[in-house]
Amino acid sequence: xxxxxxxxxxxxxxxxxxxxxxxxxxxxxxxxxxxxxxxxxxxxxxxxxxxxxxxxxxxxxxxxxxxxxxxxxxxxxxxxxxxxxxxxxxxxxxxxxxxxxxxxxxxxxxxxxxxxxxxxxxxxxxxxxxxxxxxxxxxxxxxxxxxxxxxxxxxxxxxxxxxxxxxxxxxxxxxxxxxxxxxxxxxxxxxxxxxxxxxxxxxxxxxxxxxxxxxxxxxxxxxxxxxxxxxxxxxxxxxxxxxxxxxxxxxxxxxx
Numbered sequence: 001x002x003x004x005x006x007x008x009x010x011x012x013x014x015x016x017x018x019x020x021x022x023x024x025x026x027x028x029x030x031x032x033x034x035x036x037x038x039x040x041x042x043x044x045x046x047x048x049x050x051x052x053x054x055x056x057x058x059x060x061x062x063x064x065x066x067x068x069x070x071x072x073x074x075x076x077x078x079x080x081x082x083x084x085x086x087x088x089x090x091x092x093x094x095x096x097x098x099x100x101x102x103x104x105x106x107x108x109x110x111x112x113x114x115x116x117x118x119x120x121x122x123x124x125x126x127x128x129x130x131x132x133x134x135x136x137x138x139x140x141x142x143x144x145x146x147x148x149x150x151x152x153x154x155x156x157x158x159x160x161x162x163x164x165x166x167x168x169x170x171x172x173x174x175x176x177x178x179x180x181x182x183x184x185x186x187x188x189x190x191x192x193x194x195x196x197x198x199x200x201x202x203x204x205x206x207x208x209x210x211x212x213x214x215x216x217x218x219x220x221x222x223x224x225x226x227x228x229x230x231x232x233x234x235x236x237x238x239x240x241x242x243x244x245x246x247x248x249x250x251x252x253x254x255x256x
Contacts, residue, residue, distance in 0.1 A: 083158030153237030
């Protein structure tokens with residue numbers, strides 16, 4: 001079973017997560033502060049530019065953008081990094097037996113911790129800007145957990161595809177960039193035409209963004225309908241991701 005496998009190799013999993021977090025900012029001047037500085041600089045530039053384009057108040061738009069940037073950065077990083085975890089650890093996989101699923105799960109877990117650390121610091125900044133603290137914010141840990149499971153399921157599928165189709169490592173950035181513009185991160189869905197709104201709602205990330213935007217931007221819990229859709233997407237992603245990975249797990253070594 002997956003749970004038992006991950007538990008038996010929990011020390012390897014922990015070591016891989018630690019190594020990932022330590023190696024990311026090694027030999028940089030600011031070190032782990034980049035987990036805060038990177039999204040902060042991106043959010044600041046985007047807020048200043050697009051608040052004028054969309055005629056939003058700068059303070060309101062900064063909070064609006066922050067609420068969607070956090071989950072998007074997590075999903076994007078998780079799919080890119082965990083999706084390439086098998087290829088990136090090719091030499092280790094060939095030398096030592098470790099269940100291959102440990103690598104994408106460890107990378108996804110590292111991305112989750114990275115996002116949580118950045119969220120704490122950025123949220124303090126958001127409060128200074130004018131975000132309102134409310135009881136709805138206690139929903140955010142569940143939002144992260146649901147997005148983590150969904151993103152890991154997607155990453156498991158991508159990790160298999162990347163072994164068989166190495167060109168995907170160059171295409172994945174382009175595909176995610178297209179998905180970024182199809183996700184209501186910088187704009188309000190209500191500003192679109194009814195047809196475009198219906199099209200945007202076909203994007204699974206529309207509902208995950210709402211899990212964060214409702215508590216942070218509107219100070220309220222996500223709607224029951226949104227939570228139901230998200231739960232369905234999470235279960236589908238987890239089942240499909242594990243099924244696909246398990247089906248090809250023992251064949252991957254012959255393609256590395």
